[in-house]
Amino acid sequence: MSESVTIIFEKRDGERIEVAARTGASVMETAVVNNVAGIEAECGGSCICATCHVYCDHVADGVLDEMSPIEDDMLDLAAAERRPSSRLSCQIRVGPALDRAVFVIPEAQF
Amino acid sequence: MGAAVIVGASHAGVQAALSLRQSGWQDEIVLFSAETDHPYHRPPLSKAFLAGEKDAGQILLRSPDLYRDQQIDLRLGEPVEAIDRAGRFVTSKSGRQPYSTLLLATGSRARRLAAPGADLDGVFTLRSLRDSRAIKDALAAAGSVVIVGGGFIGLEVASTSAKLGRKTTVLEALPTLLSRALPPAVGDFLRSYHEGKGVRFRFGAQVAGFEGEGGRLRAVRLADGSTIAADMALVGIGGEADLDLAKDLGLRLSAGGIEVDAHGRTSAEGIYAMGDVAGFQNAFAPASMRLESVQNAVDQAKAAAAHICGGDAGLTAVPWFWTDQYDLKVQMAGIGRPGAVEILRGDPSTGAFTLLQLVDGRLIAAHSVNRAADHMMARRLIAERVPIDVAAAADAATPLAKAVLAEATTSRMATAGP
Numbered sequence: 307m308s309e310s311v312t313i314i315f316e317k318r319d320g321e322r323i324e325v326a327a328r329t330g331a332s333v334m335e336t337a338v339v340n341n342v343a344g345i346e347a348e349c350g351g352s353c354i355c356a357t358c359h360v361y362c363d364h365v366a367d368g369v370l371d372e373m374s375p376i377e378d379d380m381l382d383l384a385a386a387e388r389r390p391s392s393r394l395s396c397q398i399r400v401g402p403a404l405d406r407a408v409f410v411i412p413e414a415q416f
Numbered sequence: 417m418g419a420a421v422i423v424g425a426s427h428a429g430v431q432a433a434l435s436l437r438q439s440g441w442q443d444e445i446v447l448f449s450a451e452t453d454h455p456y457h458r459p460p461l462s463k464a465f466l467a468g469e470k471d472a473g474q475i476l477l478r479s480p481d482l483y484r485d486q487q488i489d490l491r492l493g494e495p496v497e498a499i500d501r502a503g504r505f506v507t508s509k510s511g512r513q514p515y516s517t518l519l520l521a522t523g524s525r526a527r528r529l530a531a532p533g534a535d536l537d538g539v540f541t542l543r544s545l546r547d548s549r550a551i552k553d554a555l556a557a558a559g560s561v562v563i564v565g566g567g568f569i570g571l572e573v574a575s576t577s578a579k580l581g582r583k584t585t586v587l588e589a590l591p592t593l594l595s596r597a598l599p600p601a602v603g604d605f606l607r608s609y610h611e612g613k614g615v616r617f618r619f620g621a622q623v624a625g626f627e628g629e630g631g632r633l634r635a636v637r638l639a640d641g642s643t644i645a646a647d648m649a650l651v652g653i654g655g656e657a658d659l660d661l662a663k664d665l666g667l668r669l670s671a672g673g674i675e676v677d678a679h680g681r682t683s684a685e686g687i688y689a690m691g692d693v694a695g696f697q698n699a700f701a702p703a704s705m706r707l708e709s710v711q712n713a714v715d716q717a718k719a720a721a722a723h724i725c726g727g728d729a730g731l732t733a734v735p736w737f738w739t740d741q742y743d744l745k746v747q748m749a750g751i752g753r754p755g756a757v758e759i760l761r762g763d764p765s766t767g768a769f770t771l772l773q774l775v776d777g778r779l780i781a782a783h784s785v786n787r788a789a790d791h792m793m794a795r796r797l798i799a800e801r802v803p804i805d806v807a808a809a810a811d812a813a814t815p816l817a818k819a820v821l822a823e824a825t826t827s828r829m830a831t832a833g834p
Binding site for chain 2: 332335340341350353356382383
């Protein structure tokens, strides 16, 4: 098993940014460490601020951790539209199954 | 123009630097930090980092590369030693650094207990990553832990200590927990929850001193003469603004901090302050106060950067805070005040409830335990100052958004938004 997988962030204009992600880190931490704009994560990953919202349409079924009730509640009031594929990226842990997964950044986090 | 010099590189200082660049600041940005660690999130220091759930690399505020990419001259381990207001320069170990605009983000520091033995090995305060590393090591080796102060930091460390299986005692001088920040109902709930996890409380407890052996803490002695065995003690009795540099600048002070307006301006032209060090009359607070929170630091920094770059939008944010203890997510929106009408949504015995506070029929604060949706909606309703339907608000099964009185709905829909 490799220590690092590749995660892809898709910006609103369709541009894709490929970054190396450390397994065990969250998708949010991966974005922040790689300066991916549009993932604010004001609370640092406490599932408190809903500013690390991503859409996971391009992520295979069954590879994401389950959503907690609190994440579910926070997403209802995220700044950008909530869709069936919405998640908070601080609650998604990077593992080998996420290699080359694509996370779409919404138009707003505040 | 000339350089923007930022003193302090935590939540406020780092945000100010990034927002200055985003707002079009063309000149140099020099960001001074007394600490040698790259800027990091402070909340995990008493929670996930202390518990070993996250390492230092996972709590960085930003990637170390970002500062270079954004042409922010981050000076780690380089405290500003003096500020010359007339000459418009600061002095550090590298010499003089002139500024056109000065941003003071020096933050706060942990208040220390003036008691005999407070300098013994094993007695800690918690403010920095360095403090947290030391406390983490001490917790790993401790059998008995005493927490002085039943505030947020104290209770967060108590929950970590209890989770690690340490014998944990919290000493609180007042009769209830968190009485300055939270209504008694919330403090009492947290007390019961901690007791259920094995934490002991001593209320009305005054520390007379720390007793040691060979320079190491062995016990905490109370004013009533009793002693509690302790291998480690954490003093969490609040913070005070770090005014060491600012005190000689002749700046007007407010609420124990540097007085600022909604744009972060101090009483001196060209000098701004933000974050824990700033005293400010927030539009949603009953009086000028220092708000020690990530949200306030970030929002004040953004407002100041915008103003420095010619913008006019002042700070209008509703203050919000959070604390994590065990599996509890406690979220606070607005600033509570004594005498407000209190409405309880939900049953505390279920571990999920919100205590709303109303003044003149309008929501001014909401304290939520494991009810994140209430918290998020409360932030909007406080901002909009809409009249609240008390009966609907008291029904936990009704979404808080539906607890707005009918005649206000139209304007709320018009102003509600992200």
